[in-house]
Amino acid sequence: MNLLTAFQNIFAPPRDLILVVLAAWIGLTLSERRAQRNHVNLDSLSNLMLVSLIIYIIGGRVLYALENLAIFLQSPTSIFSLNTALFDQWGGLVIAITVAVVYGRRIHLPLWLSLDALSPLFATVAVGIAFSHLASGEAFGRETNVPWAIEQWGALRHPTQIYEIIASLLILVLVLIQKHTNSPGYKFIFFVAVTSASRLVIEGFRGDSTLIFGGLRAAQIAAWLILLIALIGLDYKKSLEHEIE
């Protein structure tokens, strides 16, 4: 049994979620340190994270139930099921972000400084997700003959989960070593830019992409658009920084 197989056996789904939770715990510690440096109120930031997490869980489940209303009316107790598959991830995320923005304003948290403080958390969670992909075999690569290909799902494939781990670790290091800037929000936008760039590159090696318009990968187009917005944001923040200087 090689190391990869041993890792996949230990963290086979649903145990792969342990990796994400562990990453979130480490990320929270790193973000708390940055929050102190940014003079962001730690208690308020912790409350914001807790509220967002609860809203994400409840919102994701309620949205899923509404999308499958006829089925949930047949078995209403399923709303309390521990099955993580009964969940609208993107819907839950949109609701959680909306609530976080509104709640953050209410408790007077500075938006950009808070996002800067939370960047290490987001970057660490991305590392956890990458490891969970390796454990579950999700986000697998397309078939290839490159010497570093791995045997997965009946073929030799690009080890996209390993690419993802390497990229997310590099991004985490870049986020952690960033120097203090006079421009609040710069660190967060930088994180968004490098994350979308990494997704844009790695998605091209994936074997499970959603394809549109004659074979274009939907996630790559979304990543490119986010990268465009992030670069405009970085440029704007840099210009502001120069004006302040």
Added chain:
Amino acid sequence: MQLILRRSLYAIILLAGLVWIFASADKNNSATAGRIPAPQKGFLAPEFKLETSDGQSIALSDYRGKAVLINLWATWCPPCRAEMPTIEKVYQEYQSQGLIVLGVNSTAQDDPSAIAPFVSQYNITFPILLDVSGEASNLYELRSLPTSFFIGRDGVIKEVVVGGPMSEALLRTNIAEIIK
């Protein structure tokens, strides 16, 4: 000067991104396409042939064109016991619409004498296959019990649920997808 350099760099990054999007496009729509047998969503369900406790031989290919739920289980596994009545309930409801349930007992890691009392205790009416050698468990890369595979009429795996017990809503949403 610094501004021009920065904006040029951003433009190059975006241009390189666009080139990569078109260069890495999957024009043959061959990313997974359900051609290869593998125990993963989007792939062809691996073929197996097993016997029931009364010696009847059943192959997965016998049910090509039907929606199939493969449930890998063992008598000693508490979540398997917990989800069995729900599986039986939805099987009764959906079998007229073409749903087949194959309960694959992981006999290689179970007590064979406990299987018949288990089936009778839960009034299971769908076929129970005995994976004595672990052939199906290996083919489906079984790592946790129970594990369920929802297979569409085209023989492609539409969803994999690892662990349990599955709630009724989870079973119904996945069955609704495969009996289309």
